[in-house]
Amino acid sequence: MRQRRRDTGAVVSFIGQVRDINDGSNVSALTLEHYPGMTEKALENIVAQAKQRWDIFDALVIHRVGSLQPTDQIVLVVVSGAHRGEAFSACEFIMDYLKTEAPFWKKENTSAGERWVDAKSSDDAARERWTIKSSSSGE
Amino acid sequence: MIKILYFARLKESLGKTSEDFELPYANFTVATLMTLLSSRGEAWSREFGKSGNLRAAINYDVALESSVIRDGDEVAFFPPVTGG
Numbered sequence: 001m002r003q004r005r006r007d008t009g010a011v012v013s014f015i016g017q018v019r020d021i022n023d024g025s026n027v028s029a030l031t032l033e034h035y036p037g038m039t040e041k042a043l044e045n046i047v048a049q050a051k052q053r054w055d056i057f058d059a060l061v062i063h064r065v066g067s068l069q070p071t072d073q074i075v076l077v078v079v080s081g082a083h084r085g086e087a088f089s090a091c092e093f094i095m096d097y098l099k100t101e102a103p104f105w106k107k108e109n110t111s112a113g114e115r116w117v118d119a120k121s122s123d124d125a126a127r128e129r130w131t132i133k134s135s136s137s138g139e
Numbered sequence: 140m141i142k143i144l145y146f147a148r149l150k151e152s153l154g155k156t157s158e159d160f161e162l163p164y165a166n167f168t169v170a171t172l173m174t175l176l177s178s179r180g181e182a183w184s185r186e187f188g189k190s191g192n193l194r195a196a197i198n199y200d201v202a203l204e205s206s207v208i209r210d211g212d213e214v215a216f217f218p219p220v221t222g223g
Binding site: 038042065 | 147148199201215223
């Protein structure tokens with residue numbers, strides 16, 4: 001992605017990884033479940049939206065599934081463009097949408113047993129920031 | 140005939156990952172299907188009843204409670220997503 005276009009000035013990346021603590025409990029392992037078919041479609045859709053809204057050249061999303069351990073990488077988002085402003089915004093948008101729309105579910109192994117991770121309202125709030133508010137001016 | 144898929148916590152609480160389901164009539168909505176499923180037992184009524192917080196998809200697209208299900212569709216129910 002860095003070299004595909006010679007007018008690429010910015011390459012922004014985000015890596016999400018497994019933490020060994022969540023919601024008050026120590027996490028020893030994580031299992032990522034997903035919905036084959038919808039997962040790919042949802043990620044493609046999110047990338048397409050990002051390309052439509054920001055002037056970027058390319059975006060790549062890789063998300064792992066199955067068993068993971070603390071410090072393992074879960075997700076990679078890379079965005080390339082001419083300038084950093086658009087690339088940073090698109091990368092953040094992609095993550096905020098992935099967190100609320102892509103069909104993955106995490107199950108944690110903790111000292112208190114296995115538990116499914118709950119979705120966070122802060123993720124919904126983060127996604128809401130990107131909603132385009134249309135003004136209803138009568139002029 | 141439609142296929143219904145269950146994901147994440149749902150598989151455990153309902154005891155199944157998928158099933159074939161015969162639509163009793165046309166213009167069957169997600170809401171109607173959820174009402175029907177909620178009558179199957181305690182776990183079903185907990186998940187698909189008024190206080191549940193499930194999401195639905197039809198043929199890989201996000202669906203609303205008012206979305207119509209057609210013969211041959213693949214319908215999925217799942218908790219709010221937690222990827223990333």
